[in-house]
Amino acid sequence: MASNGIRDKVAIVGMGCTRFAEHWDKSAADLLVEAVGEAWDSSGIGREDIDAYWLGTMVSGFSGLTLSEPLRLSGKPVSRVENYCATGSEAFRNACYAVACGAYDVVMAVGVEKLKDNGYSGLAAAGPETDGTTIEMTAPAMFSLLAPAYANKYGVSNEEMKEVLTRIAWKNHQNGARNPRAQFQSQVSMEKIRCSPIMASPLGVFDCSGVSDGAAAAIIVRAEDAARYTDKPLYVKALSLVAGSGSGIIDPHYDFTTFPEVVTSAQDAYQQAGITSPRDEIAMAEVHDCFTPTELVLMEDLGFAARGTAWRDALAGVFDLDGELPVNPDGGLKSFGHPIGASGLRMLFECWLQLRGEAPEQRRISNGKRLGLTHNLGGQPGRCVSFVSIVGAEAGG
Amino acid sequence: MRGIISYGAYVPPHRLKREAIEAALRTKIGSGTRSVASYDQDTTTLGVEAARLALDQTGEAVARLLFATASPAYLDKTNATALHAALELGPSVLALDSGGALRSGLGSLLTALQGGPTSLVVLSDMRGGRPGSDEESAGGDAAAAFVVGDGKNVLAEFCGSGSITDEFMDRWRLPGEKTAQVWEERFGETVYAGLVEKALSNTLDDLGLAHADLARIVVTGVHGRAVKAAQRRLGSTVVSDLTEAIGQTGAAHSGVLLTVALAGAKPGDRIAVVSLADGVDVAVFKATSAIERYWPQRPLASQLNGQIFDVDYPTFLGWRGFLDRQPPRRPDLVRPAAPPSFRNRGWKFGLAGSEDRSSHAVHLPPQRVSFVGEAVDDMTSAPRADAYGTIATFSIDRLAYTPSPPMIVAVIDFDAGGRFIAELTDAKPDEVAIGMRVEMTFRRFYTAGGIHNYFWKARPVRVDEER
Numbered sequence: 001m002a003s004n005g006i007r008d009k010v011a012i013v014g015m016g017c018t019r020f021a022e023h024w025d026k027s028a029a030d031l032l033v034e035a036v037g038e039a040w041d042s043s044g045i046g047r048e049d050i051d052a053y054w055l056g057t058m059v060s061g062f063s064g065l066t067l068s069e070p071l072r073l074s075g076k077p078v079s080r081v082e083n084y085c086a087t088g089s090e091a092f093r094n095a096c097y098a099v100a101c102g103a104y105d106v107v108m109a110v111g112v113e114k115l116k117d118n119g120y121s122g123l124a125a126a127g128p129e130t131d132g133t134t135i136e137m138t139a140p141a142m143f144s145l146l147a148p149a150y151a152n153k154y155g156v157s158n159e160e161m162k163e164v165l166t167r168i169a170w171k172n173h174q175n176g177a178r179n180p181r182a183q184f185q186s187q188v189s190m191e192k193i194r195c196s197p198i199m200a201s202p203l204g205v206f207d208c209s210g211v212s213d214g215a216a217a218a219i220i221v222r223a224e225d226a227a228r229y230t231d232k233p234l235y236v237k238a239l240s241l242v243a244g245s246g247s248g249i250i251d252p253h254y255d256f257t258t259f260p261e262v263v264t265s266a267q268d269a270y271q272q273a274g275i276t277s278p279r280d281e282i283a284m285a286e287v288h289d290c291f292t293p294t295e296l297v298l299m300e301d302l303g304f305a306a307r308g309t310a311w312r313d314a315l316a317g318v319f320d321l322d323g324e325l326p327v328n329p330d331g332g333l334k335s336f337g338h339p340i341g342a343s344g345l346r347m348l349f350e351c352w353l354q355l356r357g358e359a360p361e362q363r364r365i366s367n368g369k370r371l372g373l374t375h376n377l378g379g380q381p382g383r384c385v386s387f388v389s390i391v392g393a394e395a396g397g
Numbered sequence: 398m399r400g401i402i403s404y405g406a407y408v409p410p411h412r413l414k415r416e417a418i419e420a421a422l423r424t425k426i427g428s429g430t431r432s433v434a435s436y437d438q439d440t441t442t443l444g445v446e447a448a449r450l451a452l453d454q455t456g457e458a459v460a461r462l463l464f465a466t467a468s469p470a471y472l473d474k475t476n477a478t479a480l481h482a483a484l485e486l487g488p489s490v491l492a493l494d495s496g497g498a499l500r501s502g503l504g505s506l507l508t509a510l511q512g513g514p515t516s517l518v519v520l521s522d523m524r525g526g527r528p529g530s531d532e533e534s535a536g537g538d539a540a541a542a543f544v545v546g547d548g549k550n551v552l553a554e555f556c557g558s559g560s561i562t563d564e565f566m567d568r569w570r571l572p573g574e575k576t577a578q579v580w581e582e583r584f585g586e587t588v589y590a591g592l593v594e595k596a597l598s599n600t601l602d603d604l605g606l607a608h609a610d611l612a613r614i615v616v617t618g619v620h621g622r623a624v625k626a627a628q629r630r631l632g633s634t635v636v637s638d639l640t641e642a643i644g645q646t647g648a649a650h651s652g653v654l655l656t657v658a659l660a661g662a663k664p665g666d667r668i669a670v671v672s673l674a675d676g677v678d679v680a681v682f683k684a685t686s687a688i689e690r691y692w693p694q695r696p697l698a699s700q701l702n703g704q705i706f707d708v709d710y711p712t713f714l715g716w717r718g719f720l721d722r723q724p725p726r727r728p729d730l731v732r733p734a735a736p737p738s739f740r741n742r743g744w745k746f747g748l749a750g751s752e753d754r755s756s757h758a759v760h761l762p763p764q765r766v767s768f769v770g771e772a773v774d775d776m777t778s779a780p781r782a783d784a785y786g787t788i789a790t791f792s793i794d795r796l797a798y799t800p801s802p803p804m805i806v807a808v809i810d811f812d813a814g815g816r817f818i819a820e821l822t823d824a825k826p827d828e829v830a831i832g833m834r835v836e837m838t839f840r841r842f843y844t845a846g847g848i849h850n851y852f853w854k855a856r857p858v859r860v861d862e863e864r
Contacts, residue, residue: 121726122796131741132733132842132850133762135820137806141794145808149790152831201793201826247768249818250761252810256790 003240005272008395009100011226011233012218014043017349019181020214020337028060028114028215029070035215035342036071036110043219043229047071050219051104053078056091056111057341059125067110082341084378085290086241087111088216089344089387093239095220105221111346112215113339122211123340139290140208141200142380146293148202149256154308162202164311165292166193169206171320172289172328176335178321178363183210183337207292212337216345218352223395232356234348237371237390238272240265248382261386262301262377269388270303273371278303279325282390283369284354286347288377289332299327302375302388326365329354344387347374355393370394399510400551400682402457405450406541406656406697407443408432408643410706410823415534417710426534431644433708434523434538436716436800437822437840437854440466441476443649444521445483445839447540449783451517452484453694455544460514462492465505466521467648469496470841470849472572479851480519482746483839485780499568499619500674502648506543507680510555515546522647524619525717526576535621537644541652552691553659553682556667559600561592562676567620575718582622589623589673594630596677597669604681611681612666615654618673619645627673642701653697655682660696662688704859706823716800727798732846743778748837748853750815751776759815779815781837785858786811788833793826800843805829809855819855834858 016038018031026034032055040046053076055067064078083090088111095109118124123139151161170190176182188206196204219229226233244261248254266278275281287302289295299310304325305318313319319327330336330350333343351372353359376387412430419426434443444464452459462484464477477492486492495501495508502520509516524536545555567585570577579585593616601607608631615636618624628635636658638645646653651672658668662684670680714720733745743749744762751763758769759779766773786809794804805821807829821829822840835855842850 118728119726120728124728126728126731129734129737130731131737131745132731133741133745133852135806135818136730136797137792137794137804137818138727138796140796141792141804141806144792144794145790145806148831152790198793199796201795245768249808250816251758251768252789252814252816254816256808 003268003272006096006100006239007237007272008223008235010096010220011223011235012348012352012391013221013226013229013233014039014045014219015217015349015352016042017181017216017346018214020183020210020212020339020342020346022116023213024116026213028057028066028112031114031213031215032067032070032110032112035112035217036108039108039217039219045106045219045229047073050106050108052076052098052107054091054095054107054109055080056082056087056344057113058082058084058087060112060114060341083385085288085340086344086376086378086385086387087341088346089374089376089389090241092218092345092348093241093387096236096239099220099222105225106219108217108219109345110215110217111342111344113341114213115211115339116213138200140203143291143294144200144203145256146297146381150293150297153255153257154311156311158202160311162194164296164314165202165207166190167314168289168292168295169193169334172332172334175321175329175363176331178360179331179336182331182335183212184331184335203291209290209333210335210337212339214337214339214342214346216342216349218345218348232393234352234355234391234393235395237392238269239389240268240272241385241387243385244383246383254382256381258297259301259377259381259384259386261384262298262375265386265388266302269390273390275371275390278373281369282325282371282373283367284326284329284351284365285373285375286330286332286350287327287375289328289334290338290377294377295327298375302373321363321365329363329365344374344376347376348389348391351391355391398551398554399547400545400554401659402544402546402550402552403451403455404541404543404656404659405447405454405694406539406653407446407450408539408653408697408700409434409438409443410704411435411708412705413708413710413713418529418534421710422529424529429641431534432537432539432646433713433716435822437842439470439841439849440468440521440523441470441479442839442841442851443523443538443540444480444519444542447521447542448480448484448517448519450694451542451544454691455550457515457544457546457550459486459517459544460490461516462486462490463495463505463509463516463518464493464521465495465501465519465648467497467499467501468523469494479746482742485747485749498675499648500678503651503670503672503678503680506545506652507558507678509545510558510680515544518543518545520649520652522649524645524647528714528719530576532577535640535645537646539643539646539649539653541649541656543652550687551685552688553662553668553684556681556683557600557604558678558680559596559603560676560678561596563588563592585620586623586626589620589677590626592677593627593671593673596679597671600679600681606667606681610667611669612662613658613668615651615658615668615670617645617650617654619647620673621645623673627671657697659684659688660693660698664688712801725796725798727796730798730843730845732848733850745852747780748782750779750781752779752814757814761815761817781811781813781815781817782853784811784813784837786835786855788829788831788835789816790831791829793829807835807855809835819853821856822854823856828857
């Protein structure tokens with residue numbers, strides 16, 4: 001794909017993120033007030049200093065009023081955007097471009113989701129009217145399709161596959177246990193993960209991300225203005241979004257061991273950022289581990305591992321907090337939770353903490369590298385949108 | 398020469414043991430099993446199964462579809478139109494229901510045999526009753542279909558028929574009720590006893606035939622005792638009525654048994670079908686030489702000896718709406734909307750996708766823009782209802798709502814091209830594997846907002862079933 005990129009044109013100068021949890025006592029409006037308030041405070045930039053807002057939410061409200069009303073924004077442009085589970089990243093992406101093109105000086109991207117008011121297990125979103133021919137499979141089932149396909153293609157036994165998936169969940173819970181903002185903050189034993197009730201075989205309940213409520217926000221300015229607000233801005237090196245043609249679910253050539261949309265968006269992002277060897281150059285990655293097989297496949301699609309080898313790397317601890325390339329150091333969707341519209345910005349929030357040296361000591365990454373990657377996915381294998389961003393602590397380089 | 402050109406019978410593979418009812422309700426029921434339509438089947442979809450088997454065996458163009466059942470899926474709305482759509486019959490084909498009465502089964506076949514255009518006659522029924530009732534344990538679910546017409550392809554010539562009609566309260570059901578009411582059993586038995594031999598002898602006299610000219614006699618009806626008594630009186634040429642194995646399948650049963658009689662018939666054999674329902678109807682056939690060249694697709698005997706699924710009694714009660722189980726915490730099912738169902742009827746009912754003329758990429762459902770190359774609005778129809786496929790990957794979804802959890806979802810790659818993510822039915826979760834062979838089956842997914850959601854599922858191809 002052709003893109004001119006956005007490298008070092010804009011920077012993040014303030015962020016906020018609520019704890020992700022079953023917030024029975026908080027509305028989407030409450031969560032927005034908290035996340036936006038923290039972002040304002042972290043930057044010294046107030047409500048009136050922000051020229052425009054982008055709000056991402058999938059099911060928690062329609063229109064810009066979902067943000068402008070609770071925050072009593074007056075006379076400001078507020079867009080509400082939606083792009084499945086990549087909604088939060090989409091808000092960020094649009095906000096960045098608005099600054100990069102010169103239309104505004106200071107903007108905010110906000111993501112929010114209030115999932116726990118509907119009383120359902122798992123995700124539930126009403127769609128348009130249909131002819132009733134779409135199979136009503138759940139999200140765990142959609143992503144579980146990856147597991148047998150991957151195992152079959154690379155000669156991984158069912159037992160080995162279960163160990164790999166268990167190891168991924170265990171790692172993300174290890175990380176989440178070191179994060180006071182995560183939904184789940186307990187370490188979970190491999191045994192407990194392995195034996196958890198099956199949702200969509202081979203996926204147990206511990207292979208699934210947490211359904212939660214939360215919000216996150218970022219303030220974006222032109223890179224050259226960043227020093228006015230902070231001495232530790234986070235520079236945007238790359239933004240890439242791909243909406244697939246959806247052909248995977250109808251094309252027999254698609255084998256459910258990859259997300260082609262992720263491969264394309266990652267290649268575009270690396271090209272924008274000038275990255276040639278992501279495993280060596282990136283300090284940390286926040287990836288869309290909605291279900292454990294997703295993280296496995298993403299390691300290969302993002303170029304962190306060669307095809308057919310990520311399962312060995314996962315077992316070997318390559319992606320652990322103290323591994324060669326830490327993945328989901330904040331606990332990921334698995335442990336931090338997945339309030340849909342907030343997740344993309346939550347990933348950036350971890351980059352914000354880690355690359356500025358502000359992550360809590362028990363999960364601080366100090367491998368000397370200065371680039372972070374976020375990857376956000378919406379849809380299902382064969383039919384999805386994929387977002388990749390690269391951010392860095394230094395301009396240029 | 399008018400008669401039967403092809404036939405097919407379908408008995409769903411699920412069985413309920415009568416002793417399972419006995420054990421659960423601590424009451425005397427009897428031995429054997431009854432056939433059970435799966436949770437995703439109704440008389441319409443059973444009918445489609447039988448009709449596909451019958452149509453598979455003939456190239457005759459059907460000009461009329463007659464659908465008979467005592468348990469119609471819809472009232473007011475014609476159910477035969479769903480069969481018509483699923484079978485992809487032409488728009489000028491007349492499709493009619495004979496609904497509500499048990500007698501309409503053989504009656505519809507007689508109507509077609511007595512004249513008119515080449516017709517597809519489908520007899521389908523699901524029988525049941527309150528837990529512990531005779532209707533529940535003695536009933537069964539099945540369908541039979543016949544292509545009826547003229548010409549040298551007739552394999553069973555229609556010799557003639559005779560009827561006696563009488564008005565008496567043996568068995569009846571008010572609209573909206575799930576279970577029939579029955580008068581004291583000996584009343585109906587006595588009334589029928591006076592009618593059966595009279596009807597048969599009148600018919601044979603009219604045709605200039607004697608009882609000894611009949612190679613086989615099929616006797617059926619939902620009044621079990623009256624039928625048993627008639628079978629005893631009519632002697633050893635009576636075809637086994639299968640009630641021990643599948644139960645009495647109501648409006649379908651005379652058709653189901655006729656397919657058994659035809660499958661065993663030699664040229665020249667005469668077969669009489671005697672049906673006890675609000676009187677007695679008799680139809681007489683004579684097998685022609687064409688019957689020797691006729692190899693029915695999946696004859697009933699092979700279905701009865703094939704893959705059978707034992708259904709436990711609580712499951713059966715749940716499927717029949719007598720046990721209201723706790724659903725998962727998931728949103729209510731959404732009814733399919735009428736306009737998109739109408740726009741996409743070729744897909745929803747006929748499972749017809751589209752194939753790009755230039756790249757031959759297959760699109761399921763049909764699309765206007767190809768996912769390969771640049772073609773727009775340049776596609777031909779790609780029907781897949783009769784196609785075989787292979788499972789590329791699959792999932793057992795324990796969270797999804799289905800009346801019979803878990804939901805098995807499989808990615809199907811068709812031999813003829815194209816991929817389709819399908820729900821798998823008539824399968825056990827632990828037998829599903831990558832590479833498994835599947836075929837398509839027309840099902841009722843669920844009913845929501847008063848609308849039955851019909852569409853296609855995949856099911857494993859059992860041993861030797863591939864054509």
